[in-house]
Amino acid sequence: MTATLDRPAHHAAQRTGNLTGTWQLVRLALRRDRVILPLWILLLSFTPAGSAGAYDQLYPNPAEREMLSATLGANPSVAVVYGPAFDLSTAGGFTAWRMGSFLAVFIGLMAVFTVTRHTRAEEDTGRLELLSAGVLGRYAALTAAIVVSGGTSLIVGFAQAGSLVGTGLPAAGSWAFGLSTAAAGLVFTAVAAVAVQVAEYSRTANGIGATVLGAAFLLRAVGDSTTDVTWLSWLSPVGWAQQIRPYAGERWWVLALPVVLTLVLAAVAYSLLPRRDLGTGILPPRPGPSAAASSLSSPLALAWRLHRGALIGWTVGMAVVGATFGSIANGIGGIVGASEQTRQMFEKLGGSSGIIDAFLATMTGMFGMVTAIYGVQAVLRMRSEETAVRAEPLLATRVSRLRWTLSHLTFALLGPVFVTAVAGFAMGAGHGLRVGDLWGTVADVFGGTLVQLPAIWVVIGVAMVLFGVLPKYTILAWAVAIGCVLLTLFGPILGLSEAFLNISPFSHIPKVPGGDVTAPPLLWLSAIAAVALVAGLAAFRRRDVG
Numbered sequence: 001m002t003a004t005l006d007r008p009a010h011h012a013a014q015r016t017g018n019l020t021g022t023w024q025l026v027r028l029a030l031r032r033d034r035v036i037l038p039l040w041i042l043l044l045s046f047t048p049a050g051s052a053g054a055y056d057q058l059y060p061n062p063a064e065r066e067m068l069s070a071t072l073g074a075n076p077s078v079a080v081v082y083g084p085a086f087d088l089s090t091a092g093g094f095t096a097w098r099m100g101s102f103l104a105v106f107i108g109l110m111a112v113f114t115v116t117r118h119t120r121a122e123e124d125t126g127r128l129e130l131l132s133a134g135v136l137g138r139y140a141a142l143t144a145a146i147v148v149s150g151g152t153s154l155i156v157g158f159a160q161a162g163s164l165v166g167t168g169l170p171a172a173g174s175w176a177f178g179l180s181t182a183a184a185g186l187v188f189t190a191v192a193a194v195a196v197q198v199a200e201y202s203r204t205a206n207g208i209g210a211t212v213l214g215a216a217f218l219l220r221a222v223g224d225s226t227t228d229v230t231w232l233s234w235l236s237p238v239g240w241a242q243q244i245r246p247y248a249g250e251r252w253w254v255l256a257l258p259v260v261l262t263l264v265l266a267a268v269a270y271s272l273l274p275r276r277d278l279g280t281g282i283l284p285p286r287p288g289p290s291a292a293a294s295s296l297s298s299p300l301a302l303a304w305r306l307h308r309g310a311l312i313g314w315t316v317g318m319a320v321v322g323a324t325f326g327s328i329a330n331g332i333g334g335i336v337g338a339s340e341q342t343r344q345m346f347e348k349l350g351g352s353s354g355i356i357d358a359f360l361a362t363m364t365g366m367f368g369m370v371t372a373i374y375g376v377q378a379v380l381r382m383r384s385e386e387t388a389v390r391a392e393p394l395l396a397t398r399v400s401r402l403r404w405t406l407s408h409l410t411f412a413l414l415g416p417v418f419v420t421a422v423a424g425f426a427m428g429a430g431h432g433l434r435v436g437d438l439w440g441t442v443a444d445v446f447g448g449t450l451v452q453l454p455a456i457w458v459v460i461g462v463a464m465v466l467f468g469v470l471p472k473y474t475i476l477a478w479a480v481a482i483g484c485v486l487l488t489l490f491g492p493i494l495g496l497s498e499a500f501l502n503i504s505p506f507s508h509i510p511k512v513p514g515g516d517v518t519a520p521p522l523l524w525l526s527a528i529a530a531v532a533l534v535a536g537l538a539a540f541r542r543r544d545v546g
Helices: 002-016 022-032 036-045 047-058 062-071 076-082 091-117 120-125 127-132 140-166 171-198 202-225 230-235 237-243 252-275 299-334 340-348 355-387 391-395 401-435 438-450 453-469 476-494 519-542
Strands: none
Touching: 022 140, 036 047, 036 091, 036 140, 036 476, 047 091, 047 140, 047 476, 076 091, 076 202, 076 355, 091 120, 091 140, 091 171, 091 202, 091 237, 091 476, 120 127, 120 202, 120 355, 140 171, 140 252, 171 202, 171 237, 171 252, 202 230, 202 237, 202 299, 202 355, 230 237, 237 252, 299 355, 299 401, 355 391, 355 401, 355 438, 355 453, 355 476, 391 401, 401 438, 401 453, 401 519, 453 476, 453 519
């Protein structure tokens, strides 16, 4: 009977080819992501148009625009964060400089998460194996994920171009800007396609994709901040997005670089796919011991085993980034004079007093926002354990739901403490060694990173509420984290109201070093985080597992 049923399916798959079922999987992916993808599109598509519209209000006369180009645009330390400024005398050129690099990073994150969610994560849960038992082509799942991720990237790029043209900016520069963002999304779609073939688990694939994205941003930052190794920027897909030079004499030929890299990586992914079994990766798994170690006798020990790889990876990555930015912070003093107008410009970029302090405060704020993503990842690990039916057998023992949840929350809440502390120490040490005041600088920067923790915990608390109340929509925690980052980075430049900016917890964090630390905002944020965590825990104790 089994042979009778299997043979028609096998022959049908042979007749229709390896892409059988691709369109059905695309529809399924769009249905599953009917909330998260529109949020990504809205957040990434229309933010640049708001920045372009606010440019005339921020810099209304030619004198201020000329000073903007002479100060911020010419300073290599600012280029670390925002990239090279090719033309700050126009709204389009300012928007491309202020947002191009960050939008390339965010759309890269979207691409990595989307491809992994609909390929490797489906294999982890066993759903893809069930679908493959029917008439489903070998390459259908990968192709569907690439279509969804790549299509979303193109929609974002076209929407950016259309909205920028709608603000009155030149069409050529607007299309160059939109296509540069879309090209970055396509590249990291292909990067994720390779990662899901190499890795055996979805979290590892996400880690590989995020590592490549972080390395691309770091290459661009180092290349743009020095005259000795500017060629490093040309090794980065994030750097390519800016080297297209929207609104500054567009270089259309640069678009060929991400297109070629996308095709090459996609070809690699398709060539690797038939070389592995379903549910496995190209890299062979390390065989475990025949019996569990005594150190795994508690939920906390198991949680450490599950979280340690991500925690170590985040710590090392943030340490490298912190040391890099700290070592070049002293160059910020090369800005012309110490005029009040120059200081006001840096305040708009996130600082509060002192040019170098403003740069360091901006970087500590970015460390906090990035580390919040790690916290969300740690919370979502509980959901992945639940959907993979690994949590339910554990909870069937004497382990209570509260004990199991708190074991994971220990790393979600304390992991950011360790990551931000290491990042702050590395950046403070890098700057302190340059200026000859190691421990004083380390103390200042270290404090600037630690004050970010209440805001990070608020984001983690929201993720916990989603896990406890709306488990099927826990993925929206990513939208919350990314939304807070975008609102904090771009909200002031868009001229948004104070009430709207206050939605992001990072808007309430004091700018340290250089600013005054006041306890009430930190206490209020900590209280909100505590309430959210308790509400999430209470909701999880009452709902069904799975």
